[in-house]
Amino acid sequence: NAGVTQTPKFRILKIGQSMTLQCTQDMNHNYMYWYRQDPGMGLKLIYYSVGAGITDKGEVPNGYNVSRSTTEDFPLRLELAAPSQTSVYFCASSQEGLAGSGELFFGEGSRLTVL
Amino acid sequence: QKEVEQNSGPLSVPEGAIASLNCTYSDRGSQSFFWYRQYSGKSPELIMSIYSNGDKEDGRFTAQLNKASQYVSLLIRDSQPSDSATYLCAVHRAGNQFYFGTGTSLTVIP
Numbered sequence: 390n391a392g393v394t395q396t397p398k399f400r401i402l403k404i405g406q407s408m409t410l411q412c413t414q415d416m417n418h419n420y421m422y423w424y425r426q427d428p429g430m431g432l433k434l435i436y437y438s439v440g441a442g443i444t445d446k447g448e449v450p451n452g453y454n455v456s457r458s459t460t461e462d463f464p465l466r467l468e469l470a471a472p473s474q475t476s477v478y479f480c481a482s483s484q485e486g487l488a489g490s491g492e493l494f495f496g497e498g499s500r501l502t503v504l
Numbered sequence: 505q506k507e508v509e510q511n512s513g514p515l516s517v518p519e520g521a522i523a524s525l526n527c528t529y530s531d532r533g534s535q536s537f538f539w540y541r542q543y544s545g546k547s548p549e550l551i552m553s554i555y556s557n558g559d560k561e562d563g564r565f566t567a568q569l570n571k572a573s574q575y576v577s578l579l580i581r582d583s584q585p586s587d588s589a590t591y592l593c594a595v596h597r598a599g600n601q602f603y604f605g606t607g608t609s610l611t612v613i614p
Contacts, residue, residue: 429606433604491536494536498546
């Protein structure tokens with residue numbers, strides 16, 4: 390029962406470096422999301438995808454890129470890391486809005502620090 | 505105006521009391537409403553969902569929705585120390601976008 394798997398769980402980056410956060414789900418969900426959560430704050434939507442080959446921006450997309458080549462995988466790319474991107478990143482998935490309960494299934498999170 | 509607003513707290517209640525958590529949302533087109541619980545250092549987990557006006561009860565939890573007032577609440581009866589967590593209100597809009605509030609931190613004092 391893997392659900393949503395994120396890697397890595399922890400990472401320290403230097404300013405200007407790039408990296409990719411990996412996310413994969415085994416529930417055959419069409420909808421996938423990337424959120425960031427800053428200390429004491431709620432979740433902010435970065436990007437989301439409604440199916441393979443389709444992605445769209447959320448509330449805070451600047452500095453990030455995504456791709457969705459398969460139903461299972463939804464990687465998040467950070468280009469030119471900045472201290473403002475220090476956060477905990479959560480990947481989530483859900484069933485189709487009309488057919489499903491609307492419940493989001495979350496990964497365990499990836500804690501990123503940019504120094 | 506924020507999509508979803510919550511009082512950040514912290515909210516402290518004694519064990520056995522009722523904890524009341526509130527949330528307002530800005531988009532009248534919002535369709536579904538959720539309460540997630542998040543323990544420190546963990547990912548959010550769904551505890552309640554509500555889709556129509558009125559009350560929905562599940563064990564010690566009751567969610568209340570008033571679409572005319574754009575207001576959602578969560579009541580936790582007989583609060584336990586294990587209920588101490590941050591509670592996130594989430595709103596589901598058309599296009600399957602979920603927006604979250606900043607969360608309310610609840611502490612249940614034994």
